[in-house]
Amino acid sequence: MSLSTFPFMTRSYPMNRSRWFAALTVLMVLALSVSTFAFQNSRRGGIREGRAARGERVMPKHENSFYYKADGSFNEEAGRQAFEELFRFHRYSLAKTVLDAAPNSSLAGDKLWILDFNLGDFSNVGMAGIFFVNDKEHGYFGHEIYLLPYQMIPEHWHVAAEDKPAKHEVWQVRNGSVWCFAEGGSEADLDALPVEVKNAMKSQLDAKAITAFQAKELKVGDMLPLSGLDRKHFMMAGPNGAIVTEYASFHAASGLKFSNPDGKVGNTEAKKAE
Numbered sequence: 124m125s126l127s128t129f130p131f132m133t134r135s136y137p138m139n140r141s142r143w144f145a146a147l148t149v150l151m152v153l154a155l156s157v158s159t160f161a162f163q164n165s166r167r168g169g170i171r172e173g174r175a176a177r178g179e180r181v182m183p184k185h186e187n188s189f190y191y192k193a194d195g196s197f198n199e200e201a202g203r204q205a206f207e208e209l210f211r212f213h214r215y216s217l218a219k220t221v222l223d224a225a226p227n228s229s230l231a232g233d234k235l236w237i238l239d240f241n242l243g244d245f246s247n248v249g250m251a252g253i254f255f256v257n258d259k260e261h262g263y264f265g266h267e268i269y270l271l272p273y274q275m276i277p278e279h280w281h282v283a284a285e286d287k288p289a290k291h292e293v294w295q296v297r298n299g300s301v302w303c304f305a306e307g308g309s310e311a312d313l314d315a316l317p318v319e320v321k322n323a324m325k326s327q328l329d330a331k332a333i334t335a336f337q338a339k340e341l342k343v344g345d346m347l348p349l350s351g352l353d354r355k356h357f358m359m360a361g362p363n364g365a366i367v368t369e370y371a372s373f374h375a376a377s378g379l380k381f382s383n384p385d386g387k388v389g390n391t392e393a394k395k396a397e
């Protein structure tokens with residue numbers, strides 16, 4: 124084989140200067156196209172796709188269009204489907220217990236609930252959970268928190284209610300990871316975190332409903348207590364969502380307060396006709 128000819132062709136094409144130049148030009152155009160595609164892909168969240176291409180498992184993150192009906196109301200069935208994906212992804216040991224739980228089947232009489240907190244941004248702001256136990260007499264509480272990729276619980280705090288002190292909490296990550304946010308810091312501190320974190324907070328930042336900017340990342344097994352009674356706080360899941368166990372004192376629904384004035388324990392309803 125000679126470097127001066129292309130060996131796979133049936134007839135010989137002697138390589139002169141102009142043919143070498145043409146071949147090099149084609150190769151350079153191809154290389155430029157590949158690098159441009161890779162850059163654009165990473166800007167579109169293609170980092171997740173890139174990781175998947177390397178064989179790493181990545182949880183899908185659905186857009187809001189997946190979770191809301193044509194009338195604007197939150198589609199709980201779509202939310203449930205996403206959390207079933209989360210449970211399968213993490214091979215969650217309690218998946219069947221939680222998904223099959225009917226009201227009154229747990230000690231707290233709870234079942235799996237799925238909330239967008241009436242904020243209309245479930246892809247980024249919402250959660251699912253179940254109260255395994257909430258004992259007012261003895262003052263203890265067991266709760267599992269489920270968060271989809273880069274999904275946050277809206278900022279909130281707990282006050283004394285029902286003749287009980289403000290709820291205190293400790294969180295422990297079972298699967299995935301979270302960033303826990305405590306009072307302090309400023310919005311500029313978010314720049315130290317992956318850009319997806321700030322992007323997912325956009326609706327709450329725009330609503331000026333975030334004041335807790337001190338972030339701490341928790342991975343599997345890590346624990347963190349609430350920074351203090353009555354303190355504002357929230358958490359956001361990492362790229363593959365999170366399953367978090369919460370240990371706490373008695374949870375009084377009437378003692379739960381949201382920083383966003385539209386926030387409530389409920390879901391977005393259909394828009395009323397004008």
Ligand SMILES: [Fe+2]
Nearest residue numbers: 279280281292
């Ligand atoms: Fe809380």
